[in-house]
Amino acid sequence: MHLLSLTVPFYNESEAIVHFFANVIPALEAIPNMRFEIVCVNDGSRDDTLQQLVAVSERDPRVRVIDLTRNFGKEAALSAAIDEARGDVIVPFDADLQDPPEMISLLVDKWREGYDVVLAKRANRDSDSGLKRWTAAMFYRMHNAVSEVKIPQNVGDFRLMSREVVDALKLLPETRRFMKGLFAWVGYRTTVVEYARVERVAGETKFSGWKLWNFALEGFTSFSTLPLRVWTYLGSAVAVFALLRAFYLVVRTLVEGVDVPGYASLATAVLLLGGVQLIGIGVLGEYVGRIYFESKKRPVYLIRRRHEAGQEHA
Template identity: 70%
Template structure:
């Protein structure tokens, strides 16, 4: 029987790992890795560790590590993370060379986490850490992925709730990979799932989609999302819009195919309209065409063509960025107790 290991393969390497075979487990104490991106969160760093550490310590038959990824913070976040690392040997700090974005920071933490189970987690504590023991319990029942689904989102604005619901509906309608609605990055993944994620080579990473794409046996638990303990969200409306575009173009080509259908429908309408003009001219004679109708048709078709070019450009841009094969992130330095 294969057992969990306290380390995974480097990105691009693959081997079969896991802790289950025939519904039984052999490991006695499981290492639980909490992966937490930080970007300018100095105001809530202390509250984060005060809330999370007691919960992780209370999980039976397990050990834990907290993998903190400093994603190019410009405030005192790194200093406070290093202080937490010096005070607790189970805290590790990964300092990225600049701000690469949350998806890259999550990738870095997942790549470097050693746990038999890995849990992405937000530093703002909107996802309550008290849910983690429930996730571990479901994992020990034999599930590879335990989703934490938001039962309600009253802490979010009405506009954010509405646009999020619209995004999930549109994404799941046009994508080859369905994303569970109201389930963010907060989830537990077994070592086998993590090793599968580390095999995926793309540089532009939409993590929710990648989590769903790898599959595995999945269950979910519900929780109530809390308000931030402090600070401000780093996602503006513009960033959320670009994030949605990233998700919509990452796991399906329907936005490209739809222009074939739209072009065919437009051409068919043009043929029918041409036939109508011929018949009308034959019956009623030649009349002077209207200037307004011509301008309207030209502007409409021009707009349709530009939108189509824009969609194609979005995919070409993704191909361009992937072809560069730049690394997803660069680690400037890592910190452990006694090594910083």
């Protein structure tokens, strides 16, 4: 039988762990002709998440726990879980159970039809606030407009990938990782299964508005240089406008003579161009910063301990 690896990052999910295993394990056991393992990555939790995960792994050898040295963020924790997975098929999953575990069997059915990647697409975003629905739609629209790599709309990390796809992901050397983009970049034969997402079973989301904004910036700068190119076009347009303005002033001076220019219009022009230049420098800084971090060649994450089948490994 094939082995399915469910890869799950955990960060301060103490309240959700009991519900998680009570729902996920029966759903995985119901998949015919499929063994499974659950790879749990503790991403530097400050509550008793790690202790609860280790206790489950001691009772059930199908549960493995990877304890990172600190909180590296969800993208790094997800990378660690995928790297540690041993399965023939790998399914990234969230601990909050907003994605129904029963959907996993449908993903497996599509994989058995010959697909390498099976995307779980949200049929709607009714569980989100109106503001989050609008910002999510704007992100997908803008990202896919400026990037050569298109991200499927309303598709998160929840998906099934074959071992061949995961091995391809491991070849990508980025340390600043935008996993949705990396998943899309590798390609392979892909299909989509729609589902309805529900509310969290317990706990609170770890993504604030500020974190989501930075996450969106990471997506834009990871897969497109158009934000840099825009400033070339904008600078060219301003330069052309300045030349036309200069030509107009010369002609007007020859025809009407010299007048006293307005200070307000001059100050406005200086402040406008100064602001545009600072924004351009900021965009350039985002890319220089990425080069700076990538040049360090630091690992994406560090593992402190591995817990499996009642044993502990460094």
